[in-house]
Amino acid sequence: MKQLTWLITGCSSGFGEAFVHEILARGDRVIATGRNASERLKHLEGTGAAILEIDVTASQAELDSKVKEALEIYYGIDVLVNNAGYFELGLLEEVRQMNTNLFGPMNMTKAILPYFRQRKEGKLVFIGSVNGFQGATASGPYTASKFALEELSSFGIQSIIFEPGGFQTKLLSSSKVESAGTAQDEYQQFFAVVQEAIQSRNGWQPGNIQKGVQRMVDVIRSEGYAAGRPLPKRLPLGSESLNIIKEKCFEILRICNDWEDLIVSTDSEEVPGKKRKFDGAL
Numbered sequence: 001m002k003q004l005t006w007l008i009t010g011c012s013s014g015f016g017e018a019f020v021h022e023i024l025a026r027g028d029r030v031i032a033t034g035r036n037a038s039e040r041l042k043h044l045e046g047t048g049a050a051i052l053e054i055d056v057t058a059s060q061a062e063l064d065s066k067v068k069e070a071l072e073i074y075y076g077i078d079v080l081v082n083n084a085g086y087f088e089l090g091l092l093e094e095v096r097q098m099n100t101n102l103f104g105p106m107n108m109t110k111a112i113l114p115y116f117r118q119r120k121e122g123k124l125v126f127i128g129s130v131n132g133f134q135g136a137t138a139s140g141p142y143t144a145s146k147f148a149l150e151e152l153s154s155f156g157i158q159s160i161i162f163e164p165g166g167f168q169t170k171l172l173s174s175s176k177v178e179s180a181g182t183a184q185d186e187y188q189q190f191f192a193v194v195q196e197a198i199q200s201r202n203g204w205q206p207g208n209i210q211k212g213v214q215r216m217v218d219v220i221r222s223e224g225y226a227a228g229r230p231l232p233k234r235l236p237l238g239s240e241s242l243n244i245i246k247e248k249c250f251e252i253l254r255i256c257n258d259w260e261d262l263i264v265s266t267d268s269e270e271v272p273g274k275k276r277k278f279d280g281a282l
C-alpha cells in the first residue's frame with residue numbers, strides 16, 4: 001500500500017498517542033493534533049509527527065482553517081481519525097458532552113469532506129464505543145454522543161466506526177472524567193456509587209491500547225488481520241465489546257421472533273396496484 005498521511009485528533013494520550021507511534025512505525029506520515037499542543041503534545045516532538053493545535057470544540061471556521069493548514073503540511077491527507085473524546089458522568093439532562101464527542105467529529109468531518117470529495121478518495125475513521133450500541137448506567141450523555149456518532153459515520157465516502165469496549169487509557173481517570181453533578185437530592189447517593197464503580201474499573205479494563213490501535217491501523221491499511229478483507233462499516237474492538245454487542249443482537253432477534261405476529265400486525269393494508277410509498281424503516 002502507498003504511504004498514507006493521517007490526521008488524528010486528541011493525541012495527548014490513550015488511543016490518539018498510540019495511533020501516532022503505530023502510524024510512524026508503519027512508515028506513514030501523521031499530523032498529531034490536540035489542545036494546548038505546546039504543552040500536552042510536547043512528548044510527541046521529535047517522533048517524526050507533525051504537530052498541530054486543534055481543539056475540536058472550536059468554531060467551524062476555525063476548524064476549516066486548521067484542516068486547510070494540515071492539508072498544506074504534507075500536501076494532502078488520506079485518513080482523518082476522529083478520536084478526541086472524554087467521558088462525562090451524568091444523566092441526559094446534561095448534554096455538554098456533545099460538543100466534543102459529537103459536534104467535534106462532525107465539524108472536523110465537514111472541514112475535510114470537500115477535499116475528500118474533490119479527489120474522490122479518503123477515509124473517515126470514528127472512534128465510537130460499545131456504549132453507542134448498548135448504554136450504561138449514568139452515562140446518558142456519553143452514550144447519546146457515541147450513538148449519534150454511529151449515524152454520522154454513514155457519509156457515502158469510505159468510513160468506519162470502531163466500537164471499543166474498555167481499554168486502559170486515561171478515559172476513566174479521575175482527572176479526565178467530567179461530572180456535571182446533580183441538583184436532585186435523590187440522585188446524589190446514586191452518583192457517588194457510580195463514581196466509585198468507575199474509579200474501581202479504571203486501570204482494570206481488559207483492552208490493550210497498543211493492540212487495539214495496531215488492529216485499527218491494520219483495518220485502514222488492509223494489512224495483518226485485515227489483509228484482503230473489505231472495510232466494514234463498523235467494528236467492535238475487544239472481547240468486552242464483542243460480548244455486549246452479540247448479547248444485544250441475540251436479545252433483539254429473540255424479541256423480533258417472539259413478537260413477530262404483533263409487530264407486523266400494525267402494517268396498513270396494501271392498496272392493490274399502488275406502489276408502496278416507503279420501502280425503508282422511515
Ligand SMILES: NC(=O)c1ccc[n+]([C@@H]2O[C@H](COP(=O)([O-])OP(=O)(O)OC[C@H]3O[C@@H](n4cnc5c(N)ncnc54)[C@H](OP(=O)(O)O)[C@@H]3O)[C@@H](O)[C@H]2O)c1
Binds near residue numbers: 055085086128
Ligand atoms: N478507553 C476506552 O475504554 C474507550 C472505549 C470506547 C471508546 N473510547 C474512545 O476513544 C477515544 C480516545 O479516548 P481514550 O480512551 O484514548 O482516552 P484519553 O487517554 O483520555 O484520550 C482522550 C483524548 O481526547 C482529547 N480531547 C478531549 N477533548 C478534546 C477537545 N475538545 N479537543 C481536542 N482533543 C480533546 C484529550 O486531550 P486532553 O489531554 O487535552 O484532554 C486526549 O488526548 C474517545 O473518543 C473515547 O470516547 C475509549
